[in-house]
Amino acid sequence: MGMVVGMTPLSSLRLPDGFTDVFTSRLVEVDGLRLHAVTGGDGPPLLLISGWPQTWYAWREMMPALAREHTVVAVDSRGAGLSDKPDGGYDAGTLAADLVALMSALGHDRFDVVGHDIGMWTGYALAADHPERVGRLAVVDAIIPGLTPAPPFFSPAPVTQRFWHFAFNRLPDLNEELVRGRERLFFGYQFATKAATPTTIPEHAVDVYVDAIVADPRGLRASFSYYRALDDTIAQNEQRRKTRLTLPVLAIGGARYSGAMVAETMRLAADDVTEVVIDDCGHYAAEEQPARFTEALEDFLATKPAAVVLNG
Template identity: 85%
Template sequence: MSTASLGSLRLPDGFTDVFTSRLVELDGLRLHAVTGGEGPPLLLVGGWPQTWYAWREVMPALAREHTVVAVDSRGAGLSDKPDDGYDAGTLAGDLVALMAALGHDRFDVVGHDIGMWTGYALAADHPERVGRLAVVDAIIPGLTPAPPVFSPAAVSQRFWHFGFNRLTDLNEELVRGRERLFFGYQFAKKAATPDAIPAYAVDVYVDAIAADPRGLRASFGYYRALDETIAQNERRKKTRLTQPVLAVGGARYSGAMAAETMRLAADDVTEVVVDDCGHYVAEEQPARFTAILRDFLGVNPAAAVPQG
């Protein structure tokens, strides 16, 4: 393992007193994670097109009761960006290996956006590893019924990027050099208000993609792998999850859809819809989101239950 600097980022006061940035060498893959705190391990898996930085506002409070691991999944941030492996099953396997390398065989998971896809795969494929699962403001391809091609305009406004991101080459040519326009549009339109995600945070996410010549390809890789992820999820949904699940939605974006999706896969689902909030719950409403998570995770944290 090696360390990476947090010094160039705008972070909550005292953040670097608690958290360390590290690069973890796995079998042929290097993942970046920011870790800190004490207590049962908690894995935070972010969404597209973000990095671990999306969790910065909630990590200090969570670290009072948990050993927090905020990860850049393969293809994101400072993690490696190989040519393939962006299906949910492979991403989940990466994170099992990461947590094992950090000394955590059993842990709780929070996944946002495409991190919700990975979180579901983690809980379904590795039930012995995952205690409690919290998912945030997304649907899951292959589990959630697909919308029709000719959807109402409001639906298309939310999901148009699925088709665009799955293109093989044209999307990269159109976006390269215009990353701030393309990705900035995502944050402006999906949040409750256009400026809910501060410009400095958008810059962190955009720079992480634009600064690496492999960044755009990797960013679209999660969507180009959707055929494989969908096929996996059609198999996964045949066996229902046994873990407690928390499904959080922003009232001004996905709302109840996160819980509706998880009820297709799990019996023990707690639904919370956060008012005055869009897609980016951890950044738009960090205090409320932290309280919701602590309530859910504080009930007999499964990672603390003796194994065997």
Template identity: 55%
Template structure:
């Protein structure tokens, strides 16, 4: 089952008046997005096992100053679900082609969990296009150590799905028909407080994974981690990112790990830990994330988006900056042209080449 903007429950008031579902044809496949707002383009990349819907509580605030594009990666929700192509480079190239088709040459990226991995891949492999990156609740394979086979109970509870998801076949056969058990458990066991994600939302996430192709894709992101790790090491060796990077962790989840990871691949990194939050930040702490990261850290006109519409270096230090021995410039976001749509509601393909790495 797939979920466009008109098919889901518990949307904020006025959501469908601002945001619209679009299907976008790229060189290789059809991708689904929910977009709206006005201003510089901002691409939102979801985590596993979710899709665009995970951003619903944050999108309205962002749309006041950005053209928000909440994308479904290949394999997710209403996007195509091919059997292959779930490594970091392929997913990044998909998103670059998507933004080309929408008419956005340069844009900022926000991603969490799997979306942080794809966001870094996009920024590293399309450096001329990504103007700034917010990454949350993840590490980068190849740079961060793999979990040990015998972990302490807390670590094992948090990371056991990594090994399970990487299995070649048995995982799909075990989970098929039991999606609510497996994915429901993962969605409820990694929050800081019970009920942080409403049951109706959990049902939506589970239902979109009942499709065998979606189930296969959900494991594909993990089965390709070795390939993704090789790609990440190559991008690291090409040089660190110079764009502003904000790395976010939940207090009861990854904490400072995203910041520590991003400092290995970027030179302008700000760290933030959200108090009282677990893993699923867009739903556990939407107001705190939006307010502290994109409003109270600096004047609204100069944190993600500058007065001139470009990412720029500011002199003041955001109040929520993680203490550091160095002072870093605060980020602002860059813009591009308006979204181009066909009369059918699907975006017209752009003319830029599709790159595969």
């Protein structure tokens, strides 16, 4: 069983006014793994899962508004931020099991989930593998390996520019050799090219993400581990897709990045998909358009489920 084992300071980070009055940073031990989460607010529990190469900090602009209606849990998954970075366990099924254990340790039996980027892979695994735990699922600006059809090997240049990092990140060790010492160049490029403009994600935020990876000697390897585990994740998703999701799904895309592809992906797996495409937004909706993302998410979470009609 999990237990809260300590607190960590938020004071070193640039955060919205009043943030630390509402939110607490904590380390929670689950099955021998320490996970870091920032929690606060009141109401039904809402789990926020960030993407690569980010941490819980990606949600900072949305969290104060969400905390008015929800108990918010923004997590660093295994391998990210202040969470432990073991050698293995980076497939979506294990990452999802980690977060089920985390939510149990925090006292949340049933919860809603928002997953961005690789957090969308984990969100799908949570809903598919633990349907009794997840009420609603929102996914943001990604596709799902093993569910989304793979692009052809020789794709047009814009497609290659979007997906080249999948192959690079899966290399067994050359990527660490090339990136170590140049982390700001490599990771900074992700934010500069995937957001609506090269400066949409502010320098100070990029620094938070890069520093989190550089500060831990296991950080760089762990950041590639989600991609190195893709053979396992893909095999899992080929099984998961055999059972369609029945829970409500919100699929959000940035008009200047994944757009409608997010909903197209989720319709391959789920029956009840609401599509939202946010204008003037690239890959990082929680930071690029936090107010509009929050509004779409709140609308989705507040919708009453359709009445069940029983055939007499």
